[in-house]
Amino acid sequence: MSRELTRKEKTAIRSLVVTWCANYDREYGCLPLDSDCYMLGKCWTGSYCRYFRESVLPLDPALEVALMSEGPRPDFKICPVCGGPVPPDRRQAYCSAACAKKAHRRQQREYMRKKRGASVDN
Template identity: 80%
Template sequence: MSRELTREEKRKIRALVTKWCANYDKEYGCLPLECECYMFGKCWTGAYCRYFREAVLPLDPALEAALMSEGPPPEFKPCPVCGGPVPLDGRLAYCSAACAKKAHRRQQREYMQKKRSCDVDN
């Protein structure tokens, strides 16, 4: 079942195509088709350009989840480290392993600073 794309989703699709699509050229549009990019005119979920779906869309996991899932777009919360999207499934706290590692290092640093300040007071 398809649904209408939101304004934000259309904006993100356009940004991904203009920045990352190898088939897109500012002067000519879509190089294999020699016309405007098919993804610029998308209004509904459903059929996507194969190259966009396989190579470009995975660069934005939140948009990929929203476009490839059935029904309304899934909800996301911001990553506390970088602000990237984290699914609201209750299990993930960070958007990537790198963000989790940064947060763990920051927590350890704060813990050691607090521990050292307590040792000095005694």
């Protein structure tokens, strides 16, 4: 079942194709097809360029999940550290292990500040 792409998804696809696709050339379009790139005019989910699906789309995991999942687009949470997308897993709070580590360090720093501040007052 296909659905219409959102404006953000179309923009993300265009950005990925122009930046990372090895088959795309600004002057000629898609080099193997010798015409305009199929992915730049994409409006619906469903069939994708094989090279885009296998090589370019994995560079944006949030977009990959949104495009490859069946049904409506999943709502992503926002990472409290960097603002990036977090998959809608109930247990995952951060987008990556690096963000989780930063948040843990921040929490430990605040804890130690409170602990030192309480011992100074006594």
